[in-house]
Amino acid sequence: MDVAGKVVLVTGANGGIGWALVQELLERGAAKVYAAARNVQAVAEMAKFEPGRVIALRVDVTHETSVASAAAQCQDVDLLINNAGVNQCQSLLAADGLDSARQEIKVNYLGTLSMCRAFAPILTARGGAIANVCSILGLVNLPVNGTYSASKAAGHSLLQGVRAELASRGVKVYGVYPGPVDTRMTAGQEMAKATPGQVATMILDGIARDEEYIFPDAMSQDVHRALLHAPDEVERQFSAMLP
Numbered sequence: 626m627d628v629a630g631k632v633v634l635v636t637g638a639n640g641g642i643g644w645a646l647v648q649e650l651l652e653r654g655a656a657k658v659y660a661a662a663r664n665v666q667a668v669a670e671m672a673k674f675e676p677g678r679v680i681a682l683r684v685d686v687t688h689e690t691s692v693a694s695a696a697a698q699c700q701d702v703d704l705l706i707n708n709a710g711v712n713q714c715q716s717l718l719a720a721d722g723l724d725s726a727r728q729e730i731k732v733n734y735l736g737t738l739s740m741c742r743a744f745a746p747i748l749t750a751r752g753g754a755i756a757n758v759c760s761i762l763g764l765v766n767l768p769v770n771g772t773y774s775a776s777k778a779a780g781h782s783l784l785q786g787v788r789a790e791l792a793s794r795g796v797k798v799y800g801v802y803p804g805p806v807d808t809r810m811t812a813g814q815e816m817a818k819a820t821p822g823q824v825a826t827m828i829l830d831g832i833a834r835d836e837e838y839i840f841p842d843a844m845s846q847d848v849h850r851a852l853l854h855a856p857d858e859v860e861r862q863f864s865a866m867l868p
């Protein structure tokens with residue numbers, strides 16, 4: 626999909642990859658971007674620079690009424706980017722592991738599903754598309770982020786199912802699988818990280834090329850290649866990263 630002239634909704638748009646996507650969409654000539662966030666003040670401040678082209682929208686993806694209200698207000702969306710996500714940085718058997726798992730499933734899986742369900746009729750009517758920001762950790766579990774990885778694995782399965790259901794309705798579904806990106810989510814973690822801007826560029830390049838699976842940084846591309854050739858070896862390497 627060429628985003629020029631299109632109307633796009635980005636969830637979790639008040640920072641990190643989400644805000645970088647909003648900026649990149651504007652640069653590529655999107656007609657209008659709904660910058661959706663729980664903290665609507667933050668996006669409203671940023672939207673001042675592009676009045677009319679950026680619309681600040683309050684959306685909590687875990688609240689059915691909030692999602693339904695967004696769909697009712699945004700009937701002109703051509704591309705839905707499900708970017709909102711949380712990472713509690715917990716292992717599965719940690720003391721707080723169950724609480725983290727619940728929160729991550731609620732946002733990363735059920736929230737994304739809720740948005741896909743609410744916008745499917747709109748995107749069907751407009752011949753639109755969905756891009757879900759999953760994670761490379763949805764394809765291999767990183768035990769220190771065990772509950773997050775499991776929620777993103779659910780997100781990967783969700784992507785495949787929604788893609789299958791929407792194919793006959795003419796709606797494309799893109800899956801995005803970043804490696805580490807320098808955002809609030811990875812603050813304080815010492816490792817090589819892509820910048821949000823680099824990742825946003827790669828995501829929109831992938832969508833423009835109509836790539837169903839988008840690996841938007843060097844690390845995710847390396848891990849993806851390794852997973853195709855030796856998935857057991859990748860699992861061993863990731864499992865060795867426990868402290």
Ligand SMILES: NC(=O)c1ccc[n+]([C@@H]2O[C@H](COP(=O)([O-])OP(=O)(O)OC[C@H]3O[C@@H](n4cnc5c(N)ncnc54)[C@H](OP(=O)(O)O)[C@@H]3O)[C@@H](O)[C@H]2O)c1
Nearest residue numbers: 637641642663685686708709710760803805806808809810
């Ligand atoms: N950073 C990485 O290394 C990395 C790697 C792979 C994938 N990802 C994925 O990339 C996406 C963006 O993350 P990021 O790195 O940009 O981190 P971030 O800066 O923490 O952004 C996450 C965004 O999701 C929003 N969000 C959380 N819960 C929400 C809810 N219930 N309803 C609506 N919005 C909600 C946050 O809003 P609040 O400000 O209100 O909390 C925030 O805007 C996430 O899906 C993440 O899993 C990130």
